[in-house]
Amino acid sequence: MxxxxxxxxxxxxxxxxxxxxxxxxxxxxxxxxxxxxxxxxxxxxxxxxxxxxxxxxxxxxxxxxxxxxxxxxxxxxxxxxxxxxxxxxxxxxxxxxxxxxxxxxxxxxxxxxxxxxxxxxxxxxxxxxxxxxxxxxxxxxxxxxxxxxxxxxxxxxxxxxxxxxxxxxxxxxxxxxxxxxxxxxxxxxxxxxxxxxxxxxxxxxxxxxxxxxxxxxxxxxxxxxxxxxxxxxxxxxxxxxxxxxxxxxxxxxxxxxRAEEYLAFGPGAARYVGGVRSTSCRSVVKWLRSWSEGRACVEEEERCEPEQRAREAIMLGLRLRRGFDVAEFESRFGVTLQQLAGAALAQGLRRGQLELADGQLRLTETGLLLADSVTAEFL
Ligand code: SF4
The missing domain is CATH 3.20.20.70 (Aldolase class I)
Known part of the structure; x- marks a missing residue:
C-alpha cells in the first residue's frame, strides 16, 4: 500500500x-x-x-x-x-x-x-x-x-x-x-x-x-x-x-x-511518489490538450533505485547548513556512508569542503562556495 x-x-x-x-x-x-x-x-x-x-x-x-x-x-x-x-x-x-x-x-x-x-x-x-x-x-x-x-x-x-x-x-x-x-x-x-x-x-x-x-x-x-x-x-x-x-x-x-516524497499537479510539475519520480509535460498547451481528453500527460518517469535515492539524499541533505544526521541516514538507507561514497567523502574531508561534527555531515564555509560541485561528487 x-x-x-x-x-x-x-x-x-x-x-x-x-x-x-x-x-x-x-x-x-x-x-x-x-x-x-x-x-x-x-x-x-x-x-x-x-x-x-x-x-x-x-x-x-x-x-x-x-x-x-x-x-x-x-x-x-x-x-x-x-x-x-x-x-x-x-x-x-x-x-x-x-x-x-x-x-x-x-x-x-x-x-x-x-x-x-x-x-x-x-x-x-x-x-x-x-x-x-x-x-x-x-x-x-x-x-x-x-x-x-x-x-x-x-x-x-x-x-x-x-x-x-x-x-x-x-x-x-x-x-x-x-x-x-x-x-x-x-x-x-x-x-x-x-x-x-x-x-x-x-x-x-x-x-x-x-x-x-x-x-x-x-x-x-x-x-x-x-x-x-x-x-x-x-x-x-x-x-x-x-x-x-x-x-x-x-x-x-x-x-x-530531506529527500522525502511529494505530490505535484499541473503542467511541468515534478513529483516523487512510491519511489517513482515523474514530471508532467512542460508544454502548457500539450498538457491542456491531453487532460482535456482525459489523459495524463507525463514527460519523464523513472523508478529510483535504493542506491540512487541514497546518493540524492546526501546531495540534497548537504544543501542544508546543518547537513544531515549520518546515523539516521545509514539506518534509513541500510548502507554506510563509507560503503556508498567513501571516496567522495574522503576527498571532501581532505580538501576541507566537508566536516563531520556531532554526527552531522555538512559543508564547511569553503565547501559552501563550491556547493554544486562538492555535492555532485556523491551522485
Ligand atoms: S516569467 Fe517572470 S514573473 Fe513569470 S515565473 Fe518567470 S520570472 Fe516569474
Missing amino acids: IQWPRAVYLHVPFCLHHCGYCDFTLVARRDHLIPQWFDCLQRELEQHRRESGARLPVDSIFIGGGTPTHLSVLQLQQLAELIAGHFELQPGGEYSMEANPDGLEAEKLRVLYEAGVNRLSLGVQSFDDDVLQLLERTHRADAAAEVVCEAASILPAVSLDLMFGVPGQSEASWQRTLERAVSLPVVHVSTYGLTWEQGTPFFRRQRSGELQRVEEELERSQYLQAIQQLTGAGFEHYEVSNFARPGWQCRHNLVYW
Missing part, C-alpha cells in the same frame, strides 16, 4: 509577461486558457483522488508558478476550494503561495488569508529599478516595498526572492537591495544567482554579446555579501540559498532537501 506524501505542489502556469531569463513552465498573455486549466487541474486531482480513495491529510501545500496571483479574485477563490476539496491541511501546516508584486491588491491577499494561505513568497528580485528593468520585471522597487508591507499586515509570513549576478548590478546596488529587504516585515529570504538557461532570450542575447555574464568572482562576493547582511540582521542561513528568521524555515522545501 502506498504511503501517500504529506506535501503537495500545484503549478499555476500564467504570467502577465514572460521575463527574458525565465524558463519555467508558463504562458503569458493567454489568460483565455485559465478556465481550461482549471478544468484539467480538476481532472488531474480527481484521478489522484480515485487512486488514493480519500481526501489526503497534508502538512504543506505549495502553489507555485508562473504567477499564481495573476489569477483573479474569483479564480483564487475557485482554486482554494478545489484544493480544499482534495487535501486537508493539518493543524499547524504550511500553506504557501508564490506571487509577484504586480496586481497584488489587498482583496486578493484577503482571499488568500481566508483560504488558509499562511506564507506568501514574493518574487521581488531587486529593489533597484535599473536591475528590475534589465530583468524585464514589470514592477518597480517602491511599489514592491509597499506590497510587502501590505501582505505582511494580512498574512502571517512573507518571504522574498532576491537575485544577484545580474549584468550591470553593482555590489552597492545589491547592498541597497539587501538592506531594504531586511528593513521590511519579512521572515524569509531566498537569494539566487541569475542563471542563463538555454532557449531563453537572455541566453541568445548573451551569445550575441548584447548581455555580459557577471564575473564569477563578483557573483561569489555578492553571495557572501548576502550571507553577511542577512545573518547580521538576525536571519539564520539554513540552506545554501535560503535564510529565515527563527522558526520560519520553509517546511515545504525542507521536504525536498
Whole structure:
C-alpha cells in the first residue's frame, strides 16, 4: 500500500509577461486558457483522488508558478476550494503561495488569508529599478516595498526572492537591495544567482554579446555579501540559498532537501511518489490538450533505485547548513556512508569542503562556495 506524501505542489502556469531569463513552465498573455486549466487541474486531482480513495491529510501545500496571483479574485477563490476539496491541511501546516508584486491588491491577499494561505513568497528580485528593468520585471522597487508591507499586515509570513549576478548590478546596488529587504516585515529570504538557461532570450542575447555574464568572482562576493547582511540582521542561513528568521524555515522545501516524497499537479510539475519520480509535460498547451481528453500527460518517469535515492539524499541533505544526521541516514538507507561514497567523502574531508561534527555531515564555509560541485561528487 502506498504511503501517500504529506506535501503537495500545484503549478499555476500564467504570467502577465514572460521575463527574458525565465524558463519555467508558463504562458503569458493567454489568460483565455485559465478556465481550461482549471478544468484539467480538476481532472488531474480527481484521478489522484480515485487512486488514493480519500481526501489526503497534508502538512504543506505549495502553489507555485508562473504567477499564481495573476489569477483573479474569483479564480483564487475557485482554486482554494478545489484544493480544499482534495487535501486537508493539518493543524499547524504550511500553506504557501508564490506571487509577484504586480496586481497584488489587498482583496486578493484577503482571499488568500481566508483560504488558509499562511506564507506568501514574493518574487521581488531587486529593489533597484535599473536591475528590475534589465530583468524585464514589470514592477518597480517602491511599489514592491509597499506590497510587502501590505501582505505582511494580512498574512502571517512573507518571504522574498532576491537575485544577484545580474549584468550591470553593482555590489552597492545589491547592498541597497539587501538592506531594504531586511528593513521590511519579512521572515524569509531566498537569494539566487541569475542563471542563463538555454532557449531563453537572455541566453541568445548573451551569445550575441548584447548581455555580459557577471564575473564569477563578483557573483561569489555578492553571495557572501548576502550571507553577511542577512545573518547580521538576525536571519539564520539554513540552506545554501535560503535564510529565515527563527522558526520560519520553509517546511515545504525542507521536504525536498530531506529527500522525502511529494505530490505535484499541473503542467511541468515534478513529483516523487512510491519511489517513482515523474514530471508532467512542460508544454502548457500539450498538457491542456491531453487532460482535456482525459489523459495524463507525463514527460519523464523513472523508478529510483535504493542506491540512487541514497546518493540524492546526501546531495540534497548537504544543501542544508546543518547537513544531515549520518546515523539516521545509514539506518534509513541500510548502507554506510563509507560503503556508498567513501571516496567522495574522503576527498571532501581532505580538501576541507566537508566536516563531520556531532554526527552531522555538512559543508564547511569553503565547501559552501563550491556547493554544486562538492555535492555532485556523491551522485
Ligand atoms: S514573473 Fe516569474 S515565473 Fe513569470 S516569467 Fe517572470 S520570472 Fe518567470
